[in-house]
Amino acid sequence: MNGVAVVGAGRVGLPWAAVLAHELRIDVTCIDTCADRVETINRGHAPFSEPQLQQYVSSAVEDGRLTATTDPDTVTEHEYVAVTINNRHDEDDGFLSSIEDYAQRLTDDHVFVLRSTLPVSVVGRVRERVERAADGSPAFTVFPERLAEGKAISEIETLPKVVGTDDAAGRRAMQNLLGGLDCEIEFTSPETAMFVKLIDNSYRDALFSIANQIAFVADELELDAFEAIEIANHNYDRNEIPNPGPVSGKCLPKDPHFLMDEQVCDQPRTPDLFTATRRTNARYVQRAVREVMSYRPSEVAVLGLSYKRGVADTTNSHAVAIAEQLADEGVSVSKYDPHVPDYDDVQTALQGADLVLIAVNHPEFGDIEATINEHAPGDSIVFDLWGMVDRTALDRPCQGIGRGPDPESDDVLGESWNGARKPGAIQTEK
Known part of the structure; x- marks a missing residue:
């Protein structure tokens, strides 16, 4: 059992999978419910526009490092299982059900990596679902994405990584996975890692709201x-x-x-x-x-x-x-x-x-x-x-x-x- 299973081949999951496969030479399988997207990836084509993504996907597929499938059982064949499913506002229950479905396939040998963005209070509920459903105790980690669309590949390779884990096994596993990238890795608790992601975007949204409020006042x-x-x-x-x-x-x-x-x-x-x-x-x-x-x-x-x-x-x-x-x-x-x-x-x-x-x-x-x-x-x-x-x-x-x-x-x-x-x-x- 080796490599990474990335659940969700969207704008978070696929660029990360492509970097792992192309740059770090790690075997990666993307799991997605969209058969057309899976077929597109397996033909070596990026299903959406993102700078450098087409090059990375094509090269990684050609080398046999990157594949895609609709079969959720594929997670059992990989050491790391990373979830990048989009969780919409007020849809936590459906998201948690999806987490439990995949967690049922995990064992002591797996490392669960949460990459989806959630309220901080939901992180503990995800951990509870994983612990309850898994056949054993997989390492639990939180690794939120912090990417800007249009810069995803370059930022995956260089931005500081914030990783949340409560145990030494999770820390070692994520250090082994991400250590080949030219970036810092900041370890903290799972809840704090998610908190940092929410701070990032809430700060930016607040900054833009100040500018927009200035514009509204200027009109008056x-x-x-x-x-x-x-x-x-x-x-x-x-x-x-x-x-x-x-x-x-x-x-x-x-x-x-x-x-x-x-x-x-x-x-x-x-x-x-x-x-x-x-x-x-x-x-x-x-x-x-x-x-x-x-x-x-x-x-x-x-x-x-x-x-x-x-x-x-x-x-x-x-x-x-x-x-x-x-x-x-x-x-x-x-x-x-x-x-x-x-x-x-x-x-x-x-x-x-x-x-x-x-x-x-x-x-x-x-x-x-x-x-x-x-x-x-x-x-x-x-x-x-x-x-x-x-x-x-x-x-x-x-x-x-x-x-x-x-x-x-x-x-x-x-x-x-x-x-x-x-x-x-x-x-x-x-």
């Missing part, structure tokens, strides 16, 4: 939040304020709720900051739809559909949500994303649109002004959610949440501070 004051944030950050080391913008995807909208679960929120002495900051970010989509609809558009071109810049993943995307809500309001919606296939090309999307919505801050939109001027109707307006459009390069009005009034003349602070160029602004990824 008729000021440009992007310009103000740039000036506030400029050569002032105590500030690292990101630009405003929508927050979506899998982790940031969920992990603050996991951090502030019922065990915490039931205590009246515990302030509930992270739920409040999450609520601020969650309101961004409704505010964007309301402001776009205030222009009474008949057709909107939505530029960007993914949940963040530079990726093709539309899971829980704010841009998709906005497009759907605009359609529900009776607006005709055309769509374009340079990373997402099966949508219009940008010229087609712009034709006929009386409002152009910059919904995702893709690098490809960094010089979109000339394309808009050429292909969108002359009487259209631009609504920029990210403050990335240079208003002075457009031949039409440009508005957006927190952007302030569109000036008719150069900004009084000069060209370098015109709200379109932001040399000092923090472009933190969401």
